[in-house]
Amino acid sequence: MTDKITDIHAYLGEFDDIPGTRVYTAKRARQGYHLNQFAMSLMKAENRERWKADERAYLDEWPMTEDQKLAVLARDYNRLLDLGGNIYFLAKVFSTDGLSFLQAVSTMTGMSVEDYQAMMVAGGRSPEGVRSIKEHR
Amino acid sequence: MARITHGIACSHIPALGVASDFDKWEDPYWKPIQEGFAPTQKWEAENLPDVVILVYNDHASAFDMKIIPTFAIGCGESYKPADEGWGPRAVPDVEGHPDLAWHIAQSLILDEFDMTIINEMDVDHGLTVPLSMVFGKPAKWPVKVIPLAVNVVTYPPPSGNRCWALGEAIARAVESFPEDLNVQVWGTGGMSHQLQGPRAGLINAEWDQMFLDKLSGDTQELRHIPHIEYLRETGSEGIEMVMWLIMRGALGKETRELRRFYHVPASNTAVGHIVLEPVNGEVPPSTTVEGNNAAAQSLID
Numbered sequence: 001m002t003d004k005i006t007d008i009h010a011y012l013g014e015f016d017d018i019p020g021t022r023v024y025t026a027k028r029a030r031q032g033y034h035l036n037q038f039a040m041s042l043m044k045a046e047n048r049e050r051w052k053a054d055e056r057a058y059l060d061e062w063p064m065t066e067d068q069k070l071a072v073l074a075r076d077y078n079r080l081l082d083l084g085g086n087i088y089f090l091a092k093v094f095s096t097d098g099l100s101f102l103q104a105v106s107t108m109t110g111m112s113v114e115d116y117q118a119m120m121v122a123g124g125r126s127p128e129g130v131r132s133i134k135e136h137r
Numbered sequence: 138m139a140r141i142t143h144g145i146a147c148s149h150i151p152a153l154g155v156a157s158d159f160d161k162w163e164d165p166y167w168k169p170i171q172e173g174f175a176p177t178q179k180w181e182a183e184n185l186p187d188v189v190i191l192v193y194n195d196h197a198s199a200f201d202m203k204i205i206p207t208f209a210i211g212c213g214e215s216y217k218p219a220d221e222g223w224g225p226r227a228v229p230d231v232e233g234h235p236d237l238a239w240h241i242a243q244s245l246i247l248d249e250f251d252m253t254i255i256n257e258m259d260v261d262h263g264l265t266v267p268l269s270m271v272f273g274k275p276a277k278w279p280v281k282v283i284p285l286a287v288n289v290v291t292y293p294p295p296s297g298n299r300c301w302a303l304g305e306a307i308a309r310a311v312e313s314f315p316e317d318l319n320v321q322v323w324g325t326g327g328m329s330h331q332l333q334g335p336r337a338g339l340i341n342a343e344w345d346q347m348f349l350d351k352l353s354g355d356t357q358e359l360r361h362i363p364h365i366e367y368l369r370e371t372g373s374e375g376i377e378m379v380m381w382l383i384m385r386g387a388l389g390k391e392t393r394e395l396r397r398f399y400h401v402p403a404s405n406t407a408v409g410h411i412v413l414e415p416v417n418g419e420v421p422p423s424t425t426v427e428g429n430n431a432a433a434q435s436l437i438d
Contacts (some may be wrong), residue, residue: 011293011364011365015365015368016291016366018336018368018369018373019329019335019336020334020335020336020337021333021334021336021368021373022333022334022373023292023368023373024290024291024292024373024384025291025292026291029202029291031372033202036197036201037201037202037203039197040201040202042222042399043198043220043222051185055199075332077303077333078334078335081333081334086197086202086290086291087332087333088196088197088290089197089201089202091197091222092222093223095222095223096222099403100152100404101151101152101332101405102152102291102404102405105332105333105337105338105405106337107336108333108334108335108337109335109336109337109338110335116338119338120340120401120402120404120405121402123340123342123401123402124338124339124340124401124402124407125331125336125337125338125339125340126339126340126341127339127341127344127369127370129372130336130339131369131370132369
């Protein structure tokens, strides 16, 4: 245990060493700004209506990249994380679809909802082997 | 004089709010959690404070990506439950304590914690779920609440060390408030959970229990845990536990555990809960020029 962060590059570099995890860094926040603000707009009922009526047209009102728009349309949440999405903002999209956190989160794991829920009830995913890519622990 | 009487930590999983709002506690999935909190509800009724300083994080409700305050204190008169996309929770409005909140805000700023001051905002499940877990479903919350929002979403969040030190500064601020008030400090969020990516669903009960163990006694080990350890050991959202350290720091040098509850899972998350009492509530004196400047301090209302 140490609280001495002496080099911001080393601090950020360690985040890429965690398997299956995208830490929401400033870089991602910048990349995903409009994506996340689009998702935030779905907090308003009138926006949800317009979104449901024509998703593509709604997305085209936002200065997002084509990749981001396609990933939203495909509800590809892992891809959206890679493109700067943050899970609490993306939650506005899956909530509008009527999905719970558990249902939406399971889609990122490659497991069925039932298998994922069973894993959680059995105590969750063990940290064993998924702490560090470099150190295989 | 106002005084800090106890500290409480509690997960703020949205599904717990759903279980409370839709009366699901008798369901076998939720029953163990209801039983885990029942003694706390009874205890809290017997040890009811006047004010709770409630440390939590907003989840893209009051704050979006436009403004990301690291530490924000609510100085408003009241706060409505936020509409998080499916209508606001059917829980009472949260009544603030503007006089104490402004007093704390002034004191913290002179102590070199550069707080953001919020006078109007809605509060999401991060704040209202712990109230439901500790108070159940009253027609009106029995305490006033000072919301203290921490950014734990966009990296970097504050360090555990900074959070602990903020807690100590809150203790100094409360102690210098002239009104006779009992104050609890609550830390919320956690425990281990990851809501994103292929590693989602991570739970680390052993680490969580270690964290719970070290909240009591006089050890300050927890303040030195780096972000990367939370991320590796407790999942990407386990970082919320730094907010518990604000509560712990505010309780001073030594604490005693009064009760604890731990359960896996609620939805994607490990439910953790602890009640702490200060044994020696002493905190270090302010280290700042203005914190030690009698003229500056006398300006604080």
